[in-house]
Amino acid sequence: MKEQRPLRIALTKGRLEKDTVGLLEKMGYDCTQVREKGRRLILPVGDTIEVVLAKAADVITYVENGVCDLGVVGKDTIIEMNGKFFELCDLGFGRCRFALAGKKGDDFYSGTHVRTIATKYPTVTRNFFEKKNMDVEIVKIEGSVELAPLLGLSHAIVDIVETGTTLKENGLEVFEYICPISARLIANMVSLKLRQTEIEELIAKIEKNLSAGNAV
């Protein structure tokens, strides 16, 4: 085969990006360019890796279509997008949970009315209530979902909860946890096969560093 481009990893901008860069540095990669990126979006890490910065959902799209070989993205986005790729590794950072929450003291499950749920994650919400055989009305919200029950738009919300502080400060509480979330390393289904050695070596290094990190 022809000479290959560097292994391209799409990172979810923001916290997951910082955590991944930290991990790559621990593994001995030079991430200066990513730390001093300015407004650039494609950045070299050593000679063998290229980092692409993208929004969470776009990380999946790029990996699925094979223009990036690997990606780091939260399980929340994976469940919501539901695409075709390999999910190779739980990176352990970015930990939080999906939860059903509403006004403190409300009894969500009592009564026969159809509930309205506000969320940024309609697929997660639909799947959760389908498993309970409950018909709900889902309202897609883009920003602070906590507003919806406070303003009387919805009976509850489905959202990511990390510490629960935002909920508490707004008089809301968790009714039920749906599932845990953390950052995942995903791979394009063809890249893993055509560049197996490179990717497996990288994963082995990651796993070594993760277990070392947990031991501390």
Added chain:
Amino acid sequence: MNRFDLITPEGTRDLLFEECAAVKSVEGRLLKMFSDRGYSEVTTPGLEFYDVFDSKSRYFPQESMYKLVDNRSRLMVVRPDTTMPIARMTATRLKDRALPIRLCYSQSVFRNRPGMRGRRDEIRQTGIELIGAGTKRAELEVLSMALDSLRSFRTGGSRLELGHIGFFKAFLSEFDSDTVEEIRSLIEYKNYPALDDLLSEFPQSADRDALKHLPRLFGGTEVFDKAAAIAKGNSAALAALEDLKKTYGVLSGMMEKGSITIDLGLVNRMDYYTGIVMKGYVEGFGEAVLSGGRYDNLLADFGLDVPAVGFAVNTDSVARAEMKTEPPVLRSADTLVFWEDGYEAEALSLAGKLTAEGRTVETAVCDDKESAVRYAAEHGMKLYTLPGEVQ
């Protein structure tokens, strides 16, 4: 109200010039190769009854099919696959034919996929089915043709990957069907962490531990030793492995090192495939471009209990990869024929004669000779005028 009279539906597209030529070139090369090996081309209807695709072993999720109703209110689908219509056709119209039957096809299938993800809903597929032969020889014929197909693609490189669904199925006896589907899906997507978590809920057993390792069993010949160690004592798994190893041995003799690999985690459509499964990849395209395998139970579903093996190539995908390395060169006319009034018949038959000499000929559609001369000069064409001389 919005009108949609100037655009195509999501997931479909017009193919113009180079793109069209690239797809047709791939299809043409494949069909020629298939026909050279004794496969006869068939086509099946674009619309089929829903029932053709509605059974567990044929398994197409209903939300993935485009549906409509006919004038008697019966549910129909726009063909989501070609193998099942071919099975239907073989089990009815070809049931009395001497076996084996070698068929090939080149037509589009339609899948209703979530939009805006860069995927196509109309997928052009060219493939073969070898029906009525359960032997290793039949498999080798089909697999070697898959290899030849991959080698004929004008892309940076290609890879044929083999698996065996029997290996996976050999470890499932202690799980119920819902769990099996969950395990299968996690193995298909190599979701190591979730597979570990799921299997850890079950009591320790040889089968459970084998399944944990299964998605990692991919690569070159070293996979056979690892797999044999994991399958120790499981005769069904070892038999599947032995079968795969034999096939791999023959095929790798046909091809340079590294072009054939193994993935025992190829477990897509487990209700459909019954033995060897394959996928083909080309450099520069993020999805498999070829897939297939042995499906010995499908024909029985339509009432003719005979084994079968086949594969299909996604020709659009190959064409897209080929466009990056070797875009097709379009043929443009090199000759113009102009006639004065009264010379129509002579001029038009001259155009035909010139094409027979290998020229690409346009006839002038303008009424005056000056325009024809200008047009020929602008396009670098040789001009023939009647009556008169070659210019």
